[in-house]
Amino acid sequence: MNQSFPSLKNDLLLRALKGEEVERPPVWMMRQAGRYLPQYMKLRKKYSFFERVETPELACEITLQPIDELEPDAAIIFSDILTIPQALGIDVDLVPGKGPVMGNPIRNVDDAFAILAEDVPEKLQHVMDAITLTRNELNGRVPLIGFGGAPWTLFCYMVQGEGSRNFDKAKAFLTQHPDASRHVMKELTKATIDYLKAQVDAGAQVIQLFDSWAGILSPDDFNEWSLPYLIEITKAIKEVPVILFAKGAWYGLERMSFKSGASALGLDWTISPEFGREKTRNNITLQGNFDPTHLLGPIQDIEMKTKRMIDRFGTQRYIANLGHGILPNVPVDHARAFIDTVKNYEGKK
Numbered sequence: 001m002n003q004s005f006p007s008l009k010n011d012l013l014l015r016a017l018k019g020e021e022v023e024r025p026p027v028w029m030m031r032q033a034g035r036y037l038p039q040y041m042k043l044r045k046k047y048s049f050f051e052r053v054e055t056p057e058l059a060c061e062i063t064l065q066p067i068d069e070l071e072p073d074a075a076i077i078f079s080d081i082l083t084i085p086q087a088l089g090i091d092v093d094l095v096p097g098k099g100p101v102m103g104n105p106i107r108n109v110d111d112a113f114a115i116l117a118e119d120v121p122e123k124l125q126h127v128m129d130a131i132t133l134t135r136n137e138l139n140g141r142v143p144l145i146g147f148g149g150a151p152w153t154l155f156c157y158m159v160q161g162e163g164s165r166n167f168d169k170a171k172a173f174l175t176q177h178p179d180a181s182r183h184v185m186k187e188l189t190k191a192t193i194d195y196l197k198a199q200v201d202a203g204a205q206v207i208q209l210f211d212s213w214a215g216i217l218s219p220d221d222f223n224e225w226s227l228p229y230l231i232e233i234t235k236a237i238k239e240v241p242v243i244l245f246a247k248g249a250w251y252g253l254e255r256m257s258f259k260s261g262a263s264a265l266g267l268d269w270t271i272s273p274e275f276g277r278e279k280t281r282n283n284i285t286l287q288g289n290f291d292p293t294h295l296l297g298p299i300q301d302i303e304m305k306t307k308r309m310i311d312r313f314g315t316q317r318y319i320a321n322l323g324h325g326i327l328p329n330v331p332v333d334h335a336r337a338f339i340d341t342v343k344n345y346e347g348k349k
């Protein structure tokens, strides 16, 4: 499926991912298309969340909003990690003020064994259409990132049935029903590989895997219930670079950098640049890790903290980003200050 797309004008992100020399680090923001942008809020009033996700023209328009407004060095397709649970038969609703709610979560062993990864890319064709359209509309301005959720994080929502601080039901399910849990993880892994490969065929130039809830697992549980599946998925995506973001899994950095085959690791703000570099022995590109709440402070502080972050990570093998998604109450000017500071970075003073 070799489609021809407009040629890429800004390849900073791809070069940083390959470990090649760059004039300055590339920058983008997790959740850069979202509620802090007035143009997003306008569309949010007219269409429901899944209408926006499932209509390629809307998903494309929303993906391009931050590119037009802030000019980061990458676009990330507007979609959600919960498309995979949907394709596996879980009903997902996004309740304003509450977050995702599943109508038929996994409650027992029978529910778990009923999960089967069949025809996933076909069921999510709208995501592929959105990617192809967006890649064309970007016209080579910046690369397009596709994404998916890690099996453990998807399992959290599918078993818990809603967002949670500690996903206690999902964690308990692992110890109560290990065989059924392993079955679900395997099906999620297969579904995710098929899905991400289809995103690459549709035009995604980089893939990011979000393990947002890795950090609630003990190191041993992470090694058993998350890492093997992250590695399997990352190794299966050979055509484009993969960024692994296992939030909170500081204890897994070493293994992820040496065993996963990822091109970069995402760090959250609880990890210092020095700790990240030491654990990965300067061997891999790191992405992160500005504390999203710091974007609520004065612009001068944002500039100072962003410069310090780059001083500490270094300009090479580094992708400037937040340590998690941008918050809805961040003023657009503050997000712009973050991005512009990276773009104007002139070295350690």
Ligand SMILES: Cc1c2[nH]c(c1CCC(=O)O)Cc1[nH]c(c(CCC(=O)O)c1C)Cc1[nH]c(c(CCC(=O)O)c1C)Cc1[nH]c(c(C)c1CCC(=O)O)C2
Residues within 6 Å of the ligand: 029, 030, 031, 032, 033, 034, 035, 044, 049, 076, 077, 078, 079, 080, 081, 082, 094, 099, 100, 147, 163, 210, 212, 325
């Ligand atoms: C755990 C998770 C989800 N979705 C995602 C994750 C992993 C990343 C992370 O940890 O933040 C990933 C995601 N979700 C969304 C994107 C779009 C691309 C981007 O701009 O980064 C991405 C990459 C859009 C979205 N996905 C969602 C919104 C908000 C929808 C709205 O209110 O308009 C957006 C822009 C909804 C969503 N979707 C999810 C939750 C918990 C919520 C509700 C919380 C919230 O409102 O922020 C599940």
